Amino acid sequence: MITIETLKQRSLDKMGNVQTIVQEKVWKMIEQSYTEGIFVQISSGHRTHEEQARLYGQGRPDYYWNGKRYGHSGNIVTYATPGKSNHHSGRAVDFFLVSSDGRKALWTVNQDWRKVADIAKSLGFQWGGDWSSFKDYAHLEWPEKSQDVRDLQTKLRRLGYEPGPIDGLYGPRTKQAVITFQHQEGLEVDGSAGPLTKNRLNARTYPGNPIYFGAKGSVVKRIQRAVGIADDGHFGPLTEAAVCTFQQQHRLEVDGVVGPRTWRKMFGNRHPS
Structure with missing residues (x-):
């Protein structure tokens, strides 16, 4: 039977320069899956813009980027153009399963695959299989932490939505709050806080304190x-x-x-x- 050490070494060779927290969580995912009798490897991690161009070109034979043709035949595997993928920042990895002897790649999205996704989500990853439009079942993404996300969470909370803790992480509770807001506002419901959603949120933002008898302005x-x-x-x-x-x-x-x-x-x- 393949060992954890072999799975980690193979994954390390494919991940490249991902963020430290991502690598730590990947190791835990591999270890927890292993105890369940499921053998996981990482197929991709950090990507250059050129690598993303090659992936984006799959299924788009006429695709050119920076004057060079990257398009080729095959099935479309991503909708992220170079510069738009979270793989560039080292926050994302792709995974697959292998047979117990480690000799065969297993790409069927079955109960074992979803079990790995559940383990990854329990560790803090977001899973591409949960996306509402294009589903990327191999994709795991560590939430971005930023002041912009904190501001978004603060405004959602002021409006009475429940984004979870104001921690700057665009996690599942924040995404659900965005979805609820978009539905309430008649916007496209995609869970992404894009320009239209942010503009509407800014227009609706609660002042922060209750307004009652005696107030002016x-x-x-x-x-x-x-x-x-x-x-x-x-x-x-x-x-x-x-x-x-x-x-x-x-x-x-x-x-x-x-x-x-x-x-x-x-x-x-x-x-x-």
């Missing part, structure tokens, strides 16, 4: 317009009563306070900014 005027009263910018008794009526009509907690859920209902896709 442009935000109050916006609320008044949403509930159909004169926009004098002063949150007085009339505004409070109108907010209560709005909440009652939309089956929200009736407290006269514009918190995240009331704000989201006021300024959803049926209420342009």
